[in-house]
Amino acid sequence: MSAKNLDSYNRWRNKTVAFRVSPEEDEQLEAFVKMSGLTKQDYITRRLLCRDVVVQGNPRVYKALRNQLVAMLDELRRIENGAGVDDELLDTIHFIAEIMNGMKEDNAYGK
DSSP states (O other): OOOOEEOTTSOEEOOOOOOOOOHHHHHHHHHHHHHHTSOHHHHHHHHHTTOOOOOOOOHHHHHHHHHHHHHHHHHHHHHHTTOOOOHHHHHHHHHHHHHHHHHHHHHHHHO
């Protein structure tokens, strides 16, 4: 059994929720978690409860974004060679655009 943890509202997190996903869904979830800079638990909890996922820029998030952009470039090259666009790629592009837009807004306020 895992250790009990307190959440940000000083409540014990001692319930376990588990579900199955496909390998493709797992890959997409892992990419979104890495790009968010959150733990997987925090990311999933925020998404399930319809809360905003606010990305805090740090070297780990930067590296995840860079790696995801490289993977997207490979996918776009594959598409250029005649293959179709899948929904996961479009979702990833949308998520990265949201992150970059948020970084742009933060930068404007930081000046």
